[in-house]
Amino acid sequence: MRAAVVPTLGSRLEILQRDVPAPARGQVLVRIEASGICHTDIHAARGDWPVTPTAPFVPGHEGVGVVEVLGDGVTEHQVGDRVALPWLGSACGSCRYCVSGWETLCEAQQNTGYSVDGAYADYAVADARFAVAVPAGVDPMDAAPLACAGLTTYKAVKVAGVRTGDLVSVVGIGGLGHLAVQYAVIAGATVVAIDVTADKLELAKQLGATYTVDAGVEDPAEAVQRLGGADVAIALAVQPDSISAAFASLRRGGRLVLVSLPKDGHLDLPVFDTVLKGISVIGSIVGTRQDLTEVFALHAAGRTRVIVEERSLEGINESFDDVLAGRTPARLVIRM
Numbered sequence: 001m002r003a004a005v006v007p008t009l010g011s012r013l014e015i016l017q018r019d020v021p022a023p024a025r026g027q028v029l030v031r032i033e034a035s036g037i038c039h040t041d042i043h044a045a046r047g048d049w050p051v052t053p054t055a056p057f058v059p060g061h062e063g064v065g066v067v068e069v070l071g072d073g074v075t076e077h078q079v080g081d082r083v084a085l086p087w088l089g090s091a092c093g094s095c096r097y098c099v100s101g102w103e104t105l106c107e108a109q110q111n112t113g114y115s116v117d118g119a120y121a122d123y124a125v126a127d128a129r130f131a132v133a134v135p136a137g138v139d140p141m142d143a144a145p146l147a148c149a150g151l152t153t154y155k156a157v158k159v160a161g162v163r164t165g166d167l168v169s170v171v172g173i174g175g176l177g178h179l180a181v182q183y184a185v186i187a188g189a190t191v192v193a194i195d196v197t198a199d200k201l202e203l204a205k206q207l208g209a210t211y212t213v214d215a216g217v218e219d220p221a222e223a224v225q226r227l228g229g230a231d232v233a234i235a236l237a238v239q240p241d242s243i244s245a246a247f248a249s250l251r252r253g254g255r256l257v258l259v260s261l262p263k264d265g266h267l268d269l270p271v272f273d274t275v276l277k278g279i280s281v282i283g284s285i286v287g288t289r290q291d292l293t294e295v296f297a298l299h300a301a302g303r304t305r306v307i308v309e310e311r312s313l314e315g316i317n318e319s320f321d322d323v324l325a326g327r328t329p330a331r332l333v334i335r336m
Helices: 039-046 140-159 177-186 198-206 220-226 240-248 271-276 289-300 313-325
Strands: 002-005 014-017 027-036 063-070 082-085 088-090 123-127 167-171 190-195 211-214 230-235 250-258 280-283 308-311 331-335
Touching (some): 140 177, 140 230, 140 289, 167 240, 177 198, 190 198, 198 211
Parallel strands (some): 167 230
Antiparallel strands (some): 027 063, 027 123
């Protein structure tokens, strides 16, 4: 089978021929149909974060495909089922986080395309318990980005407690942001989309944003404050300045939801304003299997649109370059 492999951290990916893996007990072998390209895959390949993957490895945590072989003891799926392989590849199932509905905080978790080989390949093995069923009628090219970009932003809207009538700013309209706009609208919010690209701001309007702000032309915090200030600001852009502006855009009692992961990993926030204005700063990390099931259900019901651009596995390095340069309409998806 073909696989896009990170040979050493910081290197360009190589397309190699590998043996098709055999599923162990409790695993399924999945023939990959589509695999979304997430910025996290680039961080993984570069070794940007404090905990780095062990090279060589296969990235990709937005994989969707068909179950072809069941490992011993698998009862969750049948051969022929379509499933998604999200970031949360497995968790222990018994710690305080797993049993309380926060399996994404499990300290024993394994992550697809990071600590275990992912979906930039013709085939992948996955823990059957964490391979999430894709509803009939949902296109694999749509389902792939929903497995992370959709799941992550849906969870961010959820943990922010977005309510009808809230003003929600979505900072960064791209693979994640175009979906965040839609989930906030579904939750009943009025959305202001913030970006520096006119095409992405126009897309946000088409997807339900009431207001748009071009951060390259005007101060986004001042623009949002003129609207009364945001109840919730969802920070999806990686530039620290954009996150600081998101904080400054909040009204009293507002909630800043941190999703993006800047490489330097630090953010300065004014303690005085945070305390006196009753601001909440919330870290939101992907979502659970139940969250992804809800994301798929919304899409199957026609409530969301996924904007994708098809790419090939052989062009993975060029796709990474395009993501880094901001030359992508929303989400790039490899059709296998």
